[in-house]
Amino acid sequence: MSQAVLPVQVGAMAGRSVVRLIRQPAMVVPSFVFPLFLLAVNAGGLDSATEIPGFPTDSYITFALGFTFIQAAIFSTMNAGQGLAQDIENGFFSRLALTPMRPSALLAGQLVGLVLLGQFQTLTYLAVGLAAGAHISAGIGGVLVLAVLVSIISVGFGGIGLVMAIRTGSGEAVQGMFPLMFVLLFFSSMALPRDLIAQDWYRTLATINPVSYLIEAIRSLMITGWDAEALALGFGVAIALAIGSISAAAFSLKGRMLR
């Protein structure tokens, strides 16, 4: 097996992953609509929070938009895991294991589809957010940085979905992770800046929750412009998450291939 074959295999798996996403709107549509719905509800319901002294912006939709990207990325966990679990359940994975397909191509292929979906979501959410009155202080450069960060975050959360799918081989088990992901999302600085969270226990949870730093990095591009600390923390967490989850997925895949 020459190294040159790897990109071909990745391309084939990625193409399949994208086509499958397109052909299953029931899987993709909720990951688009639900974050937008929560954005709309939060922006309308919490707009008065901008009058709290110390709130960093007078536009709640600008503040809340960052959370939308992370929520969509977390949905991607389900999409990636669900797709692979389906392959395992219907025997496609076992047939694939008999071919010269490299395990890394299988993982990369699944994730490329997710990154493309993530980019499409980024554009959609930005368009909706800007149309609704949000602004991006970091300008066009900020949009590019946002696209890169969202891609890494999608890979990171997608990797978690792949680990679950490979370990359990069950779409139901992957879906069962959704409440846990939701908890991660809600016990973060999603609705208010951490320094304005009044309850100590909640602020502590939000501070140790890595999702807070992902949201705050994106939010800094919207509100502050270029905040080196927020971006470094956000990229650091995203890269660590991506490396950790993909390594765990590769390790788990090796075990399943041996079975």
Next chain:
Amino acid sequence: MNDFHPGSRYLSAAFGVTWRYLHNLYTRPAQFIPSLLFPLFFLAAFAGGLSVVADSPDFGYYDYTAFQFSFVLIQASALAGVFAGFSIASDFELGMGRRMMLATPNRSAIVLGYAIGAASRLGVTWVLVTGVSLLAGMDVGGGGLDLAGMYSLALLGNIAALLFSAGIALRFRSLQAGPLMQMPIFILLFLAPVYVPQALLTGWIEPVASVNPVTAILNASRSLLAGEPTGVLAAYAIAFGLIAALTVWAITGLRRAEVAG
């Protein structure tokens, strides 16, 4: 058997369905525990994370935990109705629904049985949500009658959600219709004044919330908890109106299930 009064046979069938539903629920922790944890999670996330919102100018409600408690109480009650709808769908998908219909002369007893079951499970949910809220420092402004009114409104919300979900479940007779039961209720709940009083809503959500029936029920529930009842009669009228309309929806769903065999 034939000596039974038709009324007692009807109730016997309904209670049989209720017993089976509650037995299945409480012997399957994987089914029961998430439905208890979900409202607590929302209570913690909203009352804990957003309490500073009560400092917004013109917020006007006496306690933010109490403000969120009313929402979580109605949400948990409605979702208990939806979860009972899941059970109806599952029973029909697995063939149990057909057997129940064969054994029940008046099939509306089946829907009544699930409705009693959905209402019965509320006790545990209410005790848990109320207990956690009190431990978290919630102040209760209302007296016994006010609180009875507040819990009664939550019960009516539970019945309405159950009837809605039953209508879907009996039409589709498959758990795949789960999102169709859950999402409309979830959306309706979140289109009410969840985070701040109705007067502080801005933008598109303000007119939407003003025509959302959940808003009237939620506002009345909050006023009862505060001990300053406002709009309670209107809330009850809306709740009973919803139940009347959704009873028709559930019964026509039952007729569809009967026709499908």
